[in-house]
Amino acid sequence: MQFLGRLDAAEKLSDHIQVNKSENTIILGLPRGGVPLGLVIAKNHDVPFDIVLAKKIVHPEHSELAIGAIAEGGEPMISPQYEIDQVWIDSEITRVKAENEKRRTLYDETIVHQQLKDKEVILVDDGIATGSTMFAAIQAVKAQNPKSITVAVPIIPKPTYYALEEQVDNISYVAVPSHFLGSVGAYYRSFPQITDEEILDMLKSYRK
Numbered sequence: 001m002q003f004l005g006r007l008d009a010a011e012k013l014s015d016h017i018q019v020n021k022s023e024n025t026i027i028l029g030l031p032r033g034g035v036p037l038g039l040v041i042a043k044n045h046d047v048p049f050d051i052v053l054a055k056k057i058v059h060p061e062h063s064e065l066a067i068g069a070i071a072e073g074g075e076p077m078i079s080p081q082y083e084i085d086q087v088w089i090d091s092e093i094t095r096v097k098a099e100n101e102k103r104r105t106l107y108d109e110t111i112v113h114q115q116l117k118d119k120e121v122i123l124v125d126d127g128i129a130t131g132s133t134m135f136a137a138i139q140a141v142k143a144q145n146p147k148s149i150t151v152a153v154p155i156i157p158k159p160t161y162y163a164l165e166e167q168v169d170n171i172s173y174v175a176v177p178s179h180f181l182g183s184v185g186a187y188y189r190s191f192p193q194i195t196d197e198e199i200l201d202m203l204k205s206y207r208k
Contacts, residue, residue, distance in 0.1 A: 001155070001174065001175045001177070001187060002187055002188065002189055003154060003187060003188050003189065004188075004189050004190065005188060005189065005190040005191070006033065006036045006037055006126050006188070006191075007036060007040060009037060009126060009127075009154040009174070009188070010036060010037040010038075010039075010040035010041060011040065011044075012154065012174050013037060013041065013124075013152055013153070013154050013172065013173070013174055014040060014041045014044045014045070016152075016172045016173065016174060017041060017045065017122065017150075017152055017172045018172075019045045019047060019120075019122075020120060021120070022045060022046050022047045024118075024119055024120055024147070025045070025047040025048075025119065025120045025121075025122065026047065026048050026049075026050060026114045026116060026119050026120070026121050026122070027041055027042040027045075027047055027048070027049045027050070027122050027124060028049075028050055028051065028052040028114075028121055028122065028123050028124065028137070028141070029049065029050075029051050029052075029124050029125075030051075030052060030053075030054055030123065030124065030125040030133060030134065030137055031051055031053060031103065031107075031194075031196075031199055032193075032194040032195075032196070032198075032199055033125060033126035033127070033184075033194060034123075034124045034125035034126055035051065035194070035199050035202055035203075036126075036194070036202060037124050037125070037126055037152075037154075038051075038124035039202055039203075039206050041122070041124060041152065042206075043206075047122075048112075048114055049111070049206060050111060050112070050113060050114040051104075051107055051111065052071060052072070052123065052137045052140065052141065053071060053072040053100040053103055053104055054069055054070070054071035054072070054074075054100075054133040054134070054136045054137040054140070055069060055070065055071075055096045055099060055100060055133060056068070056069045056096075056132050056133050057069055057070060057076065057078065057089065057092045057093065057096060057132075058092065059082065059084070060084065060085070060088045066079075066130060066132040066133070067079050067082045067084055067089075068089075068132060068136075069096075069132040069133045069135065069136035070093060070096050070097065070100070070136055071100070071133070071136040071137045071139065071140035071141075072100045072101070072104060072140060073140045073143060073144070074136055074137075074139045074140030074143065075139065076089075076093050076136075077132070077135060077136050077139065079132070103196065106196060106200070107199065107200070107203065109200075110200055110203040110204050111203050111206075115144075116141060116144040116145070116146045117144055117145045117146065118145065118146065118147050119146050119147055120146065120147050120148045120150070121141055121146040121147075121148065121149050121150070122149075122150045122151075122152050122172075123137055123138065123141065123149065123150065123151050123152065123168075124152045124153070125153050126153070126154065126184060126188075127153055127154055127155040127156070127184030127187060128151075128153050128155070128156045128157070128160050128164075128184070129157065129160070129180070129182075129183060129184055130160065131156075131160045131163065131164065134151060134153075134164070135163075135167065138151070138167050138168060148169040148170070149167075149168045149169055149170075150168060150169060150170040150171065150172060151164055151168050151170075151171050151172070152171075152172040152173070153172075153173055154173065154174040154175070154187070155173070155174065155175055155176075155177070155184060155187045156171070156173050156175075156176050157176070157177065157180035158176055158177070158178055158180075161173070161176045175187075
């Protein structure tokens with residue numbers, strides 16, 4: 001399984017998503033990769049779109065290794081498998097919170113922030129590896145008392161899928177490979193980084 005790009009993945013994933021009542025459903029995209037997918041799904045199913053900000057907390061010696069994550073309105077989630085100095089963790093939490101707040105201010109210029117209480121929420125990303133940011137987003141969304149939570153991603157490793165089953169009401173996906181290739185990008189022919197400026201352009205186009 002390999003997607004041409006995020007828009008191809010979005011269309012394929014959209015076919016696997018069931019919306020019961022569009023007026024009571026909200027799509028939440030995780031920036032940055034989940035936004036283009038979420039916008040396509042929101043358009044296809046005629047439901048409102050918003051963003052939930054969640055960002056990984058990284059290892060002090062390996063910037064690509066997530067030791068946890070924190071979402072806006074949620075508590076930090078730190079993996080117990082790493083022995084990391086608390087001073088580093090505290091500084092990372094402060095940095096991530098500030099970045100989430102900055103992005104929320106930026107994105108709210110072009111999008112209406114949605115209330116999640118009693119809503120059927122669909123959390124969208126372009127794929128999941130360890131799932132640290134997705135689990136942080138789930139925790140933050142649960143605090144807002146939605147009616148239900150669905151995670152929608154094109155690709156999920158089996159162990160992460162089983163862990164998600166214990167946290168949410170539904171999971172929509174295209175593939176759950178037994179042997180994960182090590183990164184989400186390995187399942188995309190084109191998987192470029194997305195900038196905040198590109199996200200803003202997408203949100204402005206969505207509003208038109």
